[in-house]
Amino acid sequence: MAIIFGRQPVLSHNSKSYIKLGWVRRIRDEEPLDTEESIRRYVRCQIFCLLGSTLFTDKSTAYPHAKYLSLLRDFERIHTYSWGSACLAHFYRALCRASRYDTKEMDGPLNLLFVWVWERMSCIAPVPRHILPPVEIPAAMRWSHSERSTTWLKKTVVTFSLSGGRTKE
Structure with missing residues (x-):
């Protein structure tokens, strides 16, 4: 060592x-x-x-x-x-552990999960897509230095269901 x-x-x-x-x-x-x-x-x-x-x-x-x-x-x-494969395997294992009925917390690379979700489901992203820096900047960096919005908190499960997860941008 x-x-x-x-x-x-x-x-x-x-x-x-x-x-x-x-x-x-x-x-x-x-x-x-x-x-x-x-x-x-x-x-x-x-x-x-x-x-x-x-x-x-x-x-x-x-x-x-x-x-x-x-x-x-x-x-x-x-x-x-193969860092990406290892990280994904680690994350899948964390998801499996988190799915147990007696689990109260989740670990794993959650910040990477958030970036993935925000990129694919902009309706729950804390930053509207039109405010984000250009796509030439790595995805995680685009989210890390942007001003946050809380408008998505006002939406309900029903709103998401009716819109299919889409929002106007």
């Missing part, structure tokens, strides 16, 4: 399988970026933060699982991994 971040990770006190995301961010922010290896450590930290806080999240979002460290060992192969 020490090779990946340049030092031994600080593990969660509750479980020895989780790494504190705050610690990884501090390591990333302290990297001098003056050598090839320090740049690689910075990128590994950034990718690990992305894996733990966006793509493969759990309910905590503060303690990514240490199992993702092995994916960062061979830096030259990172680009060959």
